[in-house]
Amino acid sequence: MTIAQRLSTVTHNDRIPSILQNLEQVYAELDEEQKKWSAVSPFHCPPGCGRCCEHFIPDVWEIEALYIAAQFLIEGRDDALLSSTFSNAFACPLFRTEGEFHCTVYETRPLVCRVFGFAGDRDKRGNLRFAPCRFMAVKEGNWKEESLLQKMWTKKELSIYFPVLPPDMTIYARKVQAIDPSWAIELESLVTALPKAVKKLRLDSWFSSPDHAA
Numbered sequence: 001m002t003i004a005q006r007l008s009t010v011t012h013n014d015r016i017p018s019i020l021q022n023l024e025q026v027y028a029e030l031d032e033e034q035k036k037w038s039a040v041s042p043f044h045c046p047p048g049c050g051r052c053c054e055h056f057i058p059d060v061w062e063i064e065a066l067y068i069a070a071q072f073l074i075e076g077r078d079d080a081l082l083s084s085t086f087s088n089a090f091a092c093p094l095f096r097t098e099g100e101f102h103c104t105v106y107e108t109r110p111l112v113c114r115v116f117g118f119a120g121d122r123d124k125r126g127n128l129r130f131a132p133c134r135f136m137a138v139k140e141g142n143w144k145e146e147s148l149l150q151k152m153w154t155k156k157e158l159s160i161y162f163p164v165l166p167p168d169m170t171i172y173a174r175k176v177q178a179i180d181p182s183w184a185i186e187l188e189s190l191v192t193a194l195p196k197a198v199k200k201l202r203l204d205s206w207f208s209s210p211d212h213a214a
């Protein structure tokens with residue numbers, strides 16, 4: 001079962017879970033595009049790297065915060081989001097230093113984390129462009145001048161060198177907003193958005209419970 005499907009069993013209604021299912025579909029579509037790009041791209045993350053989560057706190061839309069909070073609620077660790085210690089000066093508060101996999105919400109991580117290093121954005125003329133993360137390694141292969149690969153690639157260059165283009169993060173941001181614009185009005189720091197999201201899920205669950213139905 002997906003997070004959205006599991007949430008409906010906890011909150012006794014389908015209102016928020018059905019919207020989150022649409023978010024899961026957008027993320028699944030992005031995953032598919034990224035797999036195709038990764039198959040032809042020379043770049044990959046070094047094993048155990050998590051440098052992109054250090055000194056960084058994602059900004060999220062409400063819909064994304066609800067999705068992460070849903071994972072906490074389902075796993076019974078939602079109290080942690082309301083704790084005054086929910087912050088981390090060194091990195092994203094959802095980052096753990098130990099282990100090979102650092103993100104504690106990998107399944108529900110927000111769009112900005114999904115696209116980082118694995119999607120392009122647009123230049124001021126609206127053309128796709130792509131820059132790899134500076135910590136990315138280059139796969140072994142026929143890349144003679146590896147240092148030249150670490151640059152901003154134009155759409156024209158990408159089209160010449162690769163049979164598949166990286167996904168366009170601008171399109172995916174619009175797709176997430178389009179699910180329900182009232183839940184994606186403005187971006188907010190994950191540190192303040194997550195406590196609000198978990199309170200909303202708890203209230204939704206309380207009012208939908210058969211014990212409290214009007």
Ligand code: SF4
Nearest residue numbers: 053092094095103113
């Ligand atoms: S949500 Fe996960 S992937 Fe995103 S910055 Fe935090 S720890 Fe890193």
